[in-house]
Amino acid sequence: MRIGKVIGTVVATQKTERLKGAKLLIVQELTVEAQPTSTFVVCMDAVGAGYGDVVLTCAGSSARLTSVTETAPVDATIIGIVDTVERDGEVVFQKGAEA
Numbered sequence: 001m002r003i004g005k006v007i008g009t010v011v012a013t014q015k016t017e018r019l020k021g022a023k024l025l026i027v028q029e030l031t032v033e034a035q036p037t038s039t040f041v042v043c044m045d046a047v048g049a050g051y052g053d054v055v056l057t058c059a060g061s062s063a064r065l066t067s068v069t070e071t072a073p074v075d076a077t078i079i080g081i082v083d084t085v086e087r088d089g090e091v092v093f094q095k096g097a098e099a
Contacts, residue, residue, distance in 0.1 A: 003082060004029045006053045010042050018072045025049060025078060027057055034085050034093035043076040044069055054093060056080035 004027035012024070023045040029037045034054070041057065046068040049055050055078045063077040064070055085093035 002057050006051055032087050041076045043078045044074045045078045049078045049081050054082040
């Protein structure tokens with residue numbers, strides 16, 4: 001799993017039948033200190049995430065193990081919305097406390 005921040009959406013009017021109705025979000029990966037990296041991925045949303053949310057993602061075959069993605073041709077899925085990230089006893093991210 002990886003941590004990232006939702007920074008945008010992808011709209012595709014022409015897509016495979018199994019992606020119809022899917023919410024596709026652009027996620028910028030974060031470090032364990034909750035700092036942005038230069039890595040971005042398009043994820044299918046399985047939990048109702050939105051713009052600005054810090055999320056957990058999974059990739060590869062694990063991305064198809066949710067009830068939302070089990071028949072979809074995806075390799076990255078948002079599987080959780082993060083409330084807190086703590087590292088070495090220090091809170092580095094707290095939902096709602098962002099600047």
